[in-house]
Amino acid sequence: MKVILNTDIKTLGEEGDVKNVADGYFRNFLRPRRLAVPYNAATVAFFESRKAEIEARKEQKRKDSASLKEKLEALHLEITMPAGKNGKLFGAVSAQVVSELLAKHGFEIERKRIEIPGVSIKSVGNYHFNVKLYESQIAQMVVSVKGEEDKSAEGKAADDDKAKKAEAENADENSAGESAETVAAETSESVSQESAQSDGAEA
Structure with missing residues (x-):
């Protein structure tokens, strides 16, 4: 109807x-x-x-939207997320993430109004995205995505290095111990042989 x-x-x-x-x-x-x-x-x-009244209200919305567009486009957005050394994020910057970021700056923008190329951002860099405003007005914005290396991964790598180093040191110590035992055994055997030869000569 x-x-x-x-x-x-x-x-x-x-x-x-x-x-x-x-x-x-x-x-x-x-x-x-x-x-x-x-x-x-x-x-x-x-x-x-009421046509004139309704149109006047719409015109005010257009003005408010134009003002919001100007403020949004002047805003510098930056976000830091865990990332690998290759620049790939451990996660993604979605419309919801950008909406929450804008809220921290005092702008309540629904995520459905935020258009990110490729739906989400998965690597560090500067990215352009759009915010749909009143009627056909669109704010063109940029978000700078920076990477923060995963500390837990770094810690694990450091622990692995320490373990390998300790293992190598233990191997060296064991090798040195075995060499010392071999030398001692050979020396003892040599002494025994010399003693036996000496006893035979006396007889």
Whole structure:
């Protein structure tokens, strides 16, 4: 059925817009909350009388959106995430991450309004993305993604190096010990042989 919206509805439209909706949606949701009225001669005449007021409100939205666009495009966004030495992130910078980052700067932007090339960012670097504003206005922004090497990975590598070094030292010590034992055994055997020869000569 055809209806006229009484107010702005994010998923449907703005006040005064004419929309086609399912009968059940109007009956169970829109009408009980007075969000819309049936499209007929009386309601059309009523909204026609408010046309200037509605248009003035839309114009104010355009101005507010233009101001927001200017502020967003002047903003320098930077985020640091764990990354490998090759620049690949351990994770990704998604629209939700950017939305949360913008919130820290005082801008509440829904993630569905944020358009990131390739859906998400997976490597360090500077990336352009868009924020959809009122009507066809778009803020073009840049986020600088920096990498932070994974400390746990570095720690594991350091531990592995220490273990290898200790293992090598132990191997050297064992080798030296075995050499000393061999020399001692050979010396003892030589002494025994010399003693035996000496005893034979005396006899």
